[in-house]
Structure formats: structure tokens, C-alpha cells
Amino acid sequence: SQKIEQNSEALNIQEGKTATLTCNYTNYSPAYLQWYRQDPGRGPVFLLLIRENEKEKRKERLKVTFDTTLKQSLFHITASQPADSATYLCALDEVDSSYKLIFGSGTRLLVRP
């Protein structure tokens, strides 16, 4: 069955450093992959989408890579700030016409001042 894995342990880093989060998947060939941010008590908010034929996508301090051979996506936040502290969710499409997404369990990022 399709499976998406994100590191369940929180990532704790110093302000100014680069945070790197990992998303691995198995039994799956998605057309695209998305990253969402979720703050406590709030709904997820879309950050970035990368397609299967794209290696890398950037948006301001965010960078996402997508390696379909390794079945892995890396999500980077450069020059991290305490305000970046949140849970980050990886999601992949089910490759049908209904735009359904399968979500990972998320990785919590803590940025220390």
C-alpha cells in the first residue's frame, strides 16, 4: 500500500541555520508533491508544490527538491527564524482525477532564538 514517511522526531535548530525536513514514500508514483505548514490549533496552509519532472522549486527562503528515483523530497528553510517554528506536512496526489492528497504525519520544527 502507499506509504509516506516523515521524521516523527522534532527538529530543533538555532536561528539563522538551515532546516532540512525529509519526506519519503513507497509504492507510489505521484505526479506532484506538496508541502504544507500547520500551526497549533490551525488548519494546514499550502507552501510549495513540485511536479515529478521538476528537480527543485524555490520560494523566498524555502526550497523543495523531488527525487523520483530515491522516492524522496527534501524541504529546506534557509536563514531560519523562530517564526518558522511549526509542523510541516508532506502530501502527494493519488494520481486520479479527484485531486485527493495523501498526507504524511508531519515533522515539528523548533527554531531557537
Next chain:
Amino acid sequence: NAGVTQTPKFRILKIGQSMTLQCTQDMNHNYMYWYRQDPGMGLKLIYYSVGAGITDKGEVPNGYNVSRSTTEDFPLRLELAAPSQTSVYFCASISGTGNTGELFFGEGSRLTVL
């Protein structure tokens, strides 16, 4: 610009009671979804709809029902609430035309069944 609105934000139910979680979106989106999120877990799809009058089951539909009589509204009905339905419920939508699946989420409805 309201986006996706869910009500209620919090609710406590007794075992066996029923209730409806309301979801409405003002973006004229065709596709709507209900997810549940348990602590430390990812979002699990309960039901989804590709347009008014059309609904289909997701990964965890047991104990729930939905309807989609209008484009704007997608209520989730819980019949005979059970403690296993204690969770945070999120409604989401996308337009489905010319985009590639960015979901817009509501703020969630936290349900506790005692």
C-alpha cells in the same frame, strides 16, 4: 474573503449522540474534502466530493455520512458517536480547474466523544 469556514470549532458529544459538522466555502470550488487528524498522525481522508450531488468515500468513511446539495456546502454527519471519533476534523477545497491541487483548509473542528 472567508475561504473555508467550519462550525463548530469545539464540541463535546456523549457516546451514541449524533451531530453535523458544517463546512462552507465561498471560492466556488468544485472539489471538497473532509479529513480527520489524530494526535501525531497525518490527515486521513473521510469523504470527498467532486461537485454538487456527487460524493465518494475516502480512506476512513465508517461512522460518517456526507451530502453535497450545493457547491458551497459540504456537511459531515456523525451518527452514533463513538470515542474513536474523537479527533480534529478539517474541511478543505480546491477549484479543480486549471490548478494542480493546492488545498485550502478550514480552521478545524475539535470533537471529543465521552
